[in-house]
Amino acid sequence: xxxxxxxxxxxxxxxxxxxxxxxxxxxxxxxxxxxxxxxxxxxxxxxxxxxxxxxxxxxxxxxxxxxxxxxxxxxxxxxxxxxxxxxxxxxxxxxxxxxxxxxxxxxxxxxxxxxxxxxxxxxxxxxxxxxxxxxxxxxxxxxxxxxxxxxxxxxxxxxxxxxxxxxxxxxxxxxxxxxxxxxxxxxxxxxxxxxxxxxxxxxxxxxxxxxxxxxxxxxxxxxxxxxxxxxxxxxxxxxxxxxxxxxxxx
Amino acid sequence: xxxxxxxxxxxxxxxxxxxxxxxxxxxxxxxxxxxxxxxxxxxxxxxxxxxxxxxxxxxxxxxxxxxxxxxxxxxxxxxxxxxxxxxxxxxxxxxxxxxxxxxxxxxxxxxxxxxxxxxxxxxxxxxxxxxxxxxxxxxxxxxxxxxxxxxxxxxxxxxxxxxxxxxxxxxxxxxxxxxxxxxxxxxxxxxxxxxxxxxxxxxxxxxxxxxxxxxxxxxxxxxxxxxxxxxxxxxxxxxxxxxxxxxxxx
Numbered sequence: 001x002x003x004x005x006x007x008x009x010x011x012x013x014x015x016x017x018x019x020x021x022x023x024x025x026x027x028x029x030x031x032x033x034x035x036x037x038x039x040x041x042x043x044x045x046x047x048x049x050x051x052x053x054x055x056x057x058x059x060x061x062x063x064x065x066x067x068x069x070x071x072x073x074x075x076x077x078x079x080x081x082x083x084x085x086x087x088x089x090x091x092x093x094x095x096x097x098x099x100x101x102x103x104x105x106x107x108x109x110x111x112x113x114x115x116x117x118x119x120x121x122x123x124x125x126x127x128x129x130x131x132x133x134x135x136x137x138x139x140x141x142x143x144x145x146x147x148x149x150x151x152x153x154x155x156x157x158x159x160x161x162x163x164x165x166x167x168x169x170x171x172x173x174x175x176x177x178x179x180x181x182x183x184x185x186x187x188x189x190x191x192x193x194x195x196x197x198x199x200x201x202x203x204x205x206x207x208x209x210x211x212x213x214x215x216x217x218x219x220x221x222x223x224x225x226x227x228x229x230x231x232x233x234x235x236x237x238x239x240x241x242x243x244x245x246x247x248x249x250x
Numbered sequence: 251x252x253x254x255x256x257x258x259x260x261x262x263x264x265x266x267x268x269x270x271x272x273x274x275x276x277x278x279x280x281x282x283x284x285x286x287x288x289x290x291x292x293x294x295x296x297x298x299x300x301x302x303x304x305x306x307x308x309x310x311x312x313x314x315x316x317x318x319x320x321x322x323x324x325x326x327x328x329x330x331x332x333x334x335x336x337x338x339x340x341x342x343x344x345x346x347x348x349x350x351x352x353x354x355x356x357x358x359x360x361x362x363x364x365x366x367x368x369x370x371x372x373x374x375x376x377x378x379x380x381x382x383x384x385x386x387x388x389x390x391x392x393x394x395x396x397x398x399x400x401x402x403x404x405x406x407x408x409x410x411x412x413x414x415x416x417x418x419x420x421x422x423x424x425x426x427x428x429x430x431x432x433x434x435x436x437x438x439x440x441x442x443x444x445x446x447x448x449x450x451x452x453x454x455x456x457x458x459x460x461x462x463x464x465x466x467x468x469x470x471x472x473x474x475x476x477x478x479x480x481x482x483x484x485x486x487x488x489x490x491x492x493x494x495x496x497x498x499x500x
Binding site: 072074075076077078079080081082083097100101104105108109111127130131133134135136137138220 | 322324325326327328329330331332333347350351354355358359361377380381383384385386387388470
């Protein structure tokens with residue numbers, strides 16, 4: 001979606017190492033924003049983005065208009081079923097359907113051998129992997145680890161929305177997830193206890209509202225009750241009017 | 251879906267003329283049959299089908315098992331929206347979602363330059379064309395005209411289900427559609443009057459029950475009230491326990 005930051009640059013570096021030809025798509029997809037979401041104000045610094053692409057030796061930038069992507073009303077879409085119903089999907093109905101649909105379109109237009117997605121948007125990555133498997137798409141999906149600020153805040157184009165005070169408290173999400181992960185690593189199997197520890201870190205922090213914090217299975221990201229293997233811990237919080245997400249492995 | 255007849259052979263001949271390499275898929279897709287439909291009894295004469303393919307100089311037959319096509323539960327599917335809600339979709343909920351999904355899978359596995367579909371399954375063809383456009387699939391869809399018996403009955407693998415008596419009355423669907431088309435050609439604009447003429451042809455014919463008979467726009471197959479350009483006239487009838495469909499242009 002553009003507004004490229006060091007997390008996107010990590011995608012480019014990783015892809016560059018693997019590939020002869022490196023393409024980047026920049027498209028703020030109107031269909032994946034809800035009516036009360038930030039489509040209009042989402043940052044679109046195109047010339048800055050093109051410089052970032054050039055600096056990273058990108059061969060091709062695909063930056064279509066909405067009219068180019070949706071010349072007629074989109075009647076056919078990719079239904080992601082229950083994978084889009086929990087975590088971020090709970091508060092963003094239709095979001096992952098629109099993400100899967102636009103990614104399918106972009107993959108069919110650009111036709112990469114491999115496509116690189118950041119692990120910050122873990123549910124997106126999970127759904128895209130499953131879409132590729134279930135619909136037999138001819139592409140390999142590569143997940144790229146989250147890039148963080150020195151204080152732990154996961155890089156996101158939406159971090160730009162934070163004022164100084166909000167920016168200062170924002171890393172608490174990562175600290176809460178780390179707290180949960182260390183509980184899991186020390187052997188806690190009961191996810192309600194793990195959540196309690198993480199939620200305690202977030203409690204009473206000014207400007208913060210928790211949307212969700214869940215311990216999920218790593219394949220489908222379904223919230224689980226008892227830990228019996230590797231898990232992901234994923235959270236979404238509001239810092240003032242800005243929604244941030246993050247996740248860690250444990 | 252195999253049970254290949256002269257309609258399928260017409261697809262092969264048309265594709266053969268255009269192409270260096272000709273592939274045929276044979277797969278009776280369990281997901282596109284409703285719980286009370288004919289999945290179990292649908293004919294599967296594989297060795298006869300392979301002979302038909304050989305006679306038509308087919309280079310490659312892809313005849314996977316259901317386990318090969320659906321190794322894990324299919325969570326992601328192609329949602330066809332309102333295009334799957336009328337005509338055949340009305341009595342077959344989920345049918346066109348399953349058709350679009352399996353066609354997407356087959357196209358991604360076989361990766362043809364062009365794919366050929368019969369016009370008898372007009373709603374299927376319409377939905378596949380729109381799927382290709384909306385999701386930017388890299389394939390050209392070619393529609394191939396209906397092949398008929400000398401008495402007008404459209405070829406279908408399901409004609410095998412008809413006993414002698416049923417087979418005798420089955421062509422009445424085509425005659426009804428022709429009656430409607432000739433009304434349209436002589437200038438009738440009111441589709442309710444056109445339908446009346448067609449339904450009169452079907453009324454009181456033994457063994458016949460009409461499921462639908464509609465005058466529709468040729469792009470999305472939506473039933474229309476007033477004719478202002480080219481139309482399709484599509485019908486579905488039951489002959490005893492067998493469901494038959496057909497359509498004509500006007």
